[in-house]
Amino acid sequence: MVLVLFARSHPHLLWLLVVTLPLLAVALVDLVQSEHSLRRNFPASAHIRWFFEWLRPFLRAYIVESNLEGRPFSIDERSLVYARAKGDVDAHPFGTELDVYSGEYEWLAHSIAPNPHAPKDMRVVVGSDQCAKPYSASRLNISAMSFGALGANAIEALNKGAEIGGFYHDTGEGGLSPYHLKHGGDIVWELGSGYFGARTEDGRFDADKFRDKAQNDQVKMTEIKLSQGAKPGHGGMLPGPKVTPEIAKTRDVTEGEDCLSPPGHSAFSTPKELLEFAAKMRDLSGGKPVGIKLCVGFPHELMAVVKAMLATGILLDFIVIDGAEGGTGAAPTELSDRVGMPLREGLIIARNALVGAGLKGKIRLAASGKVTSGAAIAMNAALGADWCNAARGFMFSLGCVQSMKCHTDLCPTGVATQSPARQRGLVVPEKAERVARFHKSTINALHEIVVAAGLDSPSDFQPGHLRQRINVAEMKQMNEIYPFVEDGELIAGTSHDTLRRWWDAADPDSFRRRMPA
Structure with a gap:
């Protein structure tokens, strides 16, 4: 009722309700959800971070393709941990992005005869x-x-x-x-x-x-x-x-x-x-x-x-x-x-x-x-x-x-x-x-x-x-x-x-x- 009266008395401000009401709804959801700390502490505004996280793969592909950095990105250790902690798939497509000819590169030798029977208990x-x-x-x-x-x-x-x-x-x-x-x-x-x-x-x-x-x-x-x-x-x-x-x-x-x-x-x-x-x-x-x-x-x-x-x-x-x-x-x-x-x-x-x-x-x-x-x-x-x-x-x-x-x-x-x-x-x-x-x-x-x-x-x-x-x-x-x-x-x-x-x-x-x- 209050919103209807507001809309009738101030029709030129109706667009504010269109913007603020969804934001308020998002903020209320953020306050009560338990999955993301940033969203609980910074309701609504924290979504700016998620937007840039969503955007990162596209920016990353552009930078690698145009070679703005001179060499590809390495896999971000924090992203790997996040994926594993959330239970997401941590596989990486198109092989390594590390420079395998760099003096910084190191690797572990594997065997032509793997051991699938290695015990899972490794304590x-x-x-x-x-x-x-x-x-x-x-x-x-x-x-x-x-x-x-x-x-x-x-x-x-x-x-x-x-x-x-x-x-x-x-x-x-x-x-x-x-x-x-x-x-x-x-x-x-x-x-x-x-x-x-x-x-x-x-x-x-x-x-x-x-x-x-x-x-x-x-x-x-x-x-x-x-x-x-x-x-x-x-x-x-x-x-x-x-x-x-x-x-x-x-x-x-x-x-x-x-x-x-x-x-x-x-x-x-x-x-x-x-x-x-x-x-x-x-x-x-x-x-x-x-x-x-x-x-x-x-x-x-x-x-x-x-x-x-x-x-x-x-x-x-x-x-x-x-x-x-x-x-x-x-x-x-x-x-x-x-x-x-x-x-x-x-x-x-x-x-x-x-x-x-x-x-x-x-x-x-x-x-x-x-x-x-x-x-x-x-x-x-x-x-x-x-x-x-x-x-x-x-x-x-x-x-x-x-x-x-x-x-x-x-x-x-x-x-x-x-x-x-x-x-x-x-x-x-x-x-x-x-x-x-x-x-x-x-x-x-x-x-x-x-x-x-x-x-x-x-x-x-x-x-x-x-x-x-x-x-x-x-x-x-x-x-x-x-x-x-x-x-x-x-x-x-x-x-x-x-x-x-x-x-x-x-x-x-x-x-x-x-x-x-």
Whole structure:
């Protein structure tokens, strides 16, 4: 009736109703639907993004055809994750668009005799003979992302997805929150230099608090964070205004005050002390696997930890290598761009250290750094990784659009924000299914590569399976580019000159020893 009266009294404004009423209807639908975070948070206006997403293939074809960029686009990793998370077909027509003659191109060798009978169960058991409760890990898991960096809904969706898919969820260094535990997904509890959730008032490690939480059945492993790929050796600061009551309680810090994560640990200062601390964590947790995560800096410092294991007999259960290309919500540009070793080199050094010391069969090795596909998992396996962790891939599956607002608390999709209004857009059950679907599809892709290579397991990949184009006329296997030692070579002193120099410089009693000139 009101609309009729309006139309009669203002006939010249009738066209406004024709435009606004459909928009209002779209906005109302957007507000109540649960599939898209952006549409829930930005009703009607978010469709502009979907329009350009629809338009992209046509623009892409034009640019490739007219050669405006000089070379074709590569397949967008985010689009691949979105397709798998949504359950869409992730096949790509007309073959690869990568430049196979570029020096950047790399590939995995396949066999003329594939193995279609390769087992679908590709899990890996983590736990040395010093571990009372080994853990069977998926080949792909959720990498460290803290509550505080991510919102409560994002943490819930990730953990529920992990529970559905049977893989683990690393807490990050921000503590073990109620949102990590709400849905029953497997947890790896990471402790950084701030010991959040297991700290005294002055910021030191609190063994009693750690024991009480680490013995929770949902916590499957614990992890000591030594450094992070995006900002190694930097630590971090959560500004006081972002330290909400929930975050303060989870981290055992004071609400509203700056929350400091120091650059280094106070619980240990030498390689041997690190191992003693790890053994203490393993005992306090009830015998669960314990490991370390680091971005490799000086190779001899990592080798010092390996030497300390040989000297003390105390073994880590796993080591996670974080690449410098890994992401974070906020990091100084100089550190994220120029400090820390990329994943490939760091992973090879860690593999050589463990193999060369005769420990690779006892201690598992994991890789973290821009892993979004089955191919990436297989490539890392060829370099020594037993499994991979991913952060951005799982963030994409939650709906992250890389708006680059992580550090501002203004994430439009509700992923990296503590704003209740923005978190409303992220519907936990819907996004949890996407997390699980992305994981399942990626693991299936890994299995297809194992079959194509004629292998039984990802653990069978070797450096020779991975090839790198050097220039337009030359290709080499990875073991022709990098040195790969045989079992026990470092101890025997028969390894590559550079590796032997690093090994000789490693001191199990100190991280401070400098490399010889």
